[in-house]
Amino acid sequence: MPFSAPPPASGERYALSASLDNARHLSSLLRAVHFQDHATCFATASGLRVTVEDAKCIQANAFIQAEIFQEFSVQEESVMFRISLSVLLDCLTIFGTSSLPGTSTALRMCYRGYGYPLMLFLEEGGVVTVCKINTQEPEELLDFDFCSTKVVNKIILQSEGLREAFAELDMTSEVLQITMSPDKPYFRLSTFGNAGSAHLDYPRDSDLMEAFHCNQTQTNRYKISLLKPSTKALALSCKVSIRTDAQGFLSLQYMIRNEDGQICFVEYYCCPDENITEAEL
């Protein structure tokens, strides 16, 4: 336990209470989904899920399972609240973001329940910071209803192959077009910007391709401004799974390994901009 004196008053039951020896395990994941100021936190006995949405078209989820925490307890079946993600991140990184080897910020998180603020206790090098962040009524979240039975095309790529591509996406293009097909070009990313169109092809037998299950040729376009924030998750991850369903909804799942080698997931869901089902480009 990083704290000698437990903060909650004796006899108080907290709806959510958690301890983490290294706050970076949480803050780095949250940064990967930080493209809007507000987020919805949803906690169950299995862990914490933080959801960020924009324009009713895109949703990002960061999953931090209970095993990552040194202590994680949820009193009710589930706990849900809306909170400012910007403020939460500023508090989690109050002692700075540069990670000196050997030093880490210990975190204790407590939430009394509906209407109460989220309490954070952070400690590094003997200095303690106490944060009290007001919570809000959770808003209804989008349900993309994306389950494995509805998946039409799926590939798993090593992230290093996509990182450069995403970092250099032509932002003058309004859309990112993704083509997935059992035939050539197999997996293609395209942009249509001021300078012209750019196509990036990944052959199915490439070293970077870990799994290739494409049943149908699909070409879908997604608003590039909505997908660009996923670059942060891509940068942290070692592998990414790209899936589409019959409607062209896109699911990007990023496998992220933290400093201690534990695995966490971040996923992005996005609605298609238009639906072009022909293979012609």
Added chain:
Amino acid sequence: MRFRAKIVDLACLNHFSRIINTIAKLAKTCILRLTVCKLYFILSDKVANGGASMWCELSQGNFFDEFQMEGVAAEHNEIYLELVPENLSRALKTAQSAKAVKIKLTNKHCPCLRVAVELPSLSSSNRIVTHDIPVGVIPRRMWNDFREPSVPDFDVSIYLPVLKTMKSVVERMKNLSNFIVIEANLSGEMNLKIENDLVSVTTHFKDLGNPPWASEDGCQSSAQGRDLESMAEACIDIKKLQQLLAGQQVNPTKALCS
């Protein structure tokens, strides 16, 4: 009025440069006061804007191998100059690996501080880079404006925590609020607090130590009778505090806050 000085030791030069860099980050112009034994860098009070004011006193013997000064007159053997510390900072940047740095007050077309940096070179002849920094000479009648400030009556005086930690915390707090409350007591505890509708954050520093102040001064009596645990607090503009902390390039052995 004459002034010439020379620094030969690289460690002294680096230390001097870092002090100038810190000053340059605090203000656009400052006053340089030269006496026989000391140099002073002075920033006049900006009480109206709530900014930082500064009094920096350096013993010339700690930095300079040669130091000759002749003031405006025998009875007033001092020189007051107004200069832009950023210019001096930039001139000293070229002196990172210098053999020697000579500083001289000149008046060719207008008063300048001439900084001549002697750089090592492979050939036998020396390479010298010279910077002329324009300065304004402050007339004697205005010297009273720049007297040493007396330490105001304080309630609590405390040593600051590791500046790096304080810098990180204040930087984050700057994103959350415009004002910060600093409170400290005589038991070596200091808190930094911000509070608004959205969030309240308090950082607690312990075991900082309180500097002993000589009790001959009558003004310390308020601190004497003080309850050790009770906090004295001050509310300040966070951007100004962050600027002050961000500029710190000199690693102090001790930093005090009163």
